[in-house]
């Protein structure tokens with residue numbers, strides 16, 4: 001694929017090049033009113049994404065988005081990604097992060113990619129975090145040069161880049177998290193600042209003054225393609241990096257851009273003063289239902305969201321979870337219309353969204369998507385039966401070995417095999433819920449028995 005107009009200059013650095021940033025961040029930037037001024041240098045996170053960077057690099061960053069509606073496809077070529085790199089190319093990443101032209105850093109590194117604890121401090125039990133901190137301390141002491149440093153975590157690499165930016169005097173920058181986490185910008189600021197304080201104190205002070213952290217609620221269902229579908233699309237569109245997504249899209253942002261930003265509002269991005277209600281609506285309703293459907297759907301023999309949501313048992317469980325979540329959302333969000341639209345989006349028969357893909361990192365996802373609703377319902381003196389069903393579905397899926405392999409598989413497997421699996425798994429999920437809520441545990445156990453009995 002060849003460009004017919006000059007590539008825009010790189011002013012955005014993206015961490016976590018995958019399906020989603022191509023369907024969302026890059027789409028919005030391509031459709032910004034001043035798109036010719038804003039190019040993206042995108043870096044993958046894990047080694048297994050190396051193949052995608054190579055394919056995109058061969059196509060000068062160009063790729064097609066197939067917007068897959070219930071009846072037909074709409075295809076367009078996106079040109080905002082100018083360069084694609086492996087995340088292991090740390091010197092290149094550091095050069096981009098420290099360039100004066102770079103105004104924005106965006107992230108889609110997955111929820112677990114932040115490697116933070118519940119209190120937003122770095123997870124010091126993670127050997128990669130410990131190893132990266134040691135490298136960064138070496139940089140601060142001068143025993144490791146920036147060009148020799150090879151941190152492996154996303155935050156370690158970001159911090160190394162911001163340290164170089166401080167030293168280069170390249171000015172302020174906005175850091176925008178686009179991951180499915182509540183208060184994602186705040187969490188990133190706290191996590192990165194804590195890591196910096198322990199390793200690069202001068203850069204911690206620089207971050208406090210020169211880095212603006214933007215929170216954003218991102219919404220566009222974009223499944224990772226199966227290999228055979230990717231191959232068929234590559235042949236059809238003569239494009240090795242096609243991404244398939246739904247027609248719906250939404251991006252709500254909250255925060256400052258001290259070095260400027262694309263005019264994303266031309267593509268209907270919204271800038272708000274308080275993002276929390278919007279984040280909660282999206283995370284609890286869309287993502288909460290996705291995680292419930294993933295666990296319950298897999299247990300009931302389904303493979304995709306569309307097939308699971310067509311099952312009355314799954315659909316009823318989704319509606320009960322939504323009734324509980326809705327009680328804790330403020331007025332003015334038009335929740336009934338959002339719920340109706342969500343069901344239509346889930347039902348889209350032409351989007352093959354594998355439940356097994358959504359079920360990756362279910363432990364982290366339940367903490368973000370269901371536990372906050374359960375806590376609020378229980379604090380209000382209600383039963384949180386819908387949340388109990390979602391957690392019970394996870395317990396059953398784990399006990400039957402229906403969940404995919406992920407970073408917490410081993411601890412989940414141990415808890416699922418314990419003498420009291422509900423208590424052990426609830427303890428893993430939320431020590432608070434497990435400690436204080438005996439009746440809630442009984443409700444999960446009852447829901448677990450019902451799911452087991454209804455085995456189709």
Ligand SMILES: NC(=O)c1ccc[n+]([C@@H]2O[C@H](COP(=O)([O-])OP(=O)(O)OC[C@H]3O[C@@H](n4cnc5c(N)ncnc54)[C@H](O)[C@@H]3O)[C@@H](O)[C@H]2O)c1
Pocket residue numbers: 015016017018019020021043044045046047049108109110111112113114153154178179180181218219220221222223224
């Ligand atoms: N796909 C969607 O529908 C969607 C919608 C909204 C938000 N998101 C957010 O975007 C994230 C990525 O989704 P995707 O569809 O692009 O996934 P993907 O698997 O296609 O790509 C994920 C990217 O993150 C990198 N990554 C993965 N684990 C990492 C880690 N531990 N540390 C650093 N980098 C890591 C990968 O190398 C890859 O570059 C999601 O986890 C979610 O938070 C996705």
Ligand SMILES: O=P(O)(O)OC[C@@H](O)[C@@H](O)[C@H](O)[C@H](O)CO
Pocket residue numbers: 110111180218219220221222286287290291357358
């Ligand atoms: O992308 P993840 O793994 O955080 O979550 C899986 C899905 O719930 C998610 O990707 C949704 O499709 C998306 O958040 C829709 O905007």
